[in-house]
Amino acid sequence: MSKKILVTGATGTIGKAVVKELKSAGAAFKAASRNVAAGHEKLGSDTEVVAFDFADPTTFNAATEGIDRVFLLGPPLTLELDKLLAPFIAHLQINGIKRVVYFSALGAEKMGDSLGFHNIIEEQLKLENFDYTILKPTFFAQNFKNYEWENITERGITFVTAGEGKAAFVDVNDIAKVAAKVLTTDGHIGKQYQLTGPELLSYAEAAQILTEVTGKPIFYPNPSPDQYRGALAAAGAPAFVADYMINVYSIISRNEAAIITKDVELVTGQKPTDLKTVLQRDFAG
Ligand SMILES: NC(=O)c1ccc[n+]([C@@H]2O[C@H](COP(=O)([O-])OP(=O)(O)OC[C@H]3O[C@@H](n4cnc5c(N)ncnc54)[C@H](OP(=O)(O)O)[C@@H]3O)[C@@H](O)[C@H]2O)c1
Incomplete structure (x- = not known):
């Protein structure tokens, strides 16, 4: 009997979209969550949800029972993500589960030492002879809705x-289509895919599109790092968050994320969705 895929991060932005694609492909999979009941609410009662926590190795055996492939996604805003994921990667190695599709980030190697974790994990998978595929998406088009809803609407x-x-903001649904293909078809071992949308846009240009889509003026004030730190501190965010985000966005401000690839189309056969289409879905009406 063929084995199943374990989808980690299954209840999040990417994971939910990956689960949807795997369901339409008819693939056999288990969805991992720290909270099985909440997982069923988010993914549907027809989804097999298994208790799983990277920080709790006692959850690993049951989660990987009957599994031969893993979609490996670590939570955001986690300094030292490599240390959080290390026990689980060791568990996969010990149990001979070699096929791992790792969710990294485009330009991760340029985000500064404090955000070096994606690189460390990529290198580990290569050195330890996993049958890896690395997905390196650029900034999600859905970040505007997920992280900036109040800024934009209020x-x-x-x-x-x-x-x-x-x-080149990329649609989460395009990323999920790539992930599902890579998890369910042959020919992707040892490959790395840089996933982008079809057009390069500055935040000023994205704000212009948001203005058209919402019918309200949306402005990009281009804050300095100090202004940004001040605003997040005033909003009560933990101190490390501002520096984490400044490091992430530094690859745009240094123009090192100005990359368009054909990898979404290469893997899925479909052209990637543009930002305006995603923003219309997320903000119009
Ligand atoms: N946003 C971007 O533009 C962007 C671009 C490129 C790459 N990325 C990468 O994308 C990843 C984030 O993906 P996302 O936006 O889909 O995340 P998300 O929506 O915040 O979801 C995080 C997921 O991680 C799970 N999780 C949290 N802590 C966990 C733990 N200790 N053990 C097991 N699972 C845990 C959560 O599941 P439960 O709560 O159900 O357990 C949830 O499903 C990060 O690695 C980030 O670097 C983001």
């Missing part, structure tokens, strides 16, 4: 330290 701004650099 304050009329989009507020990140991206300077005047550009990125």
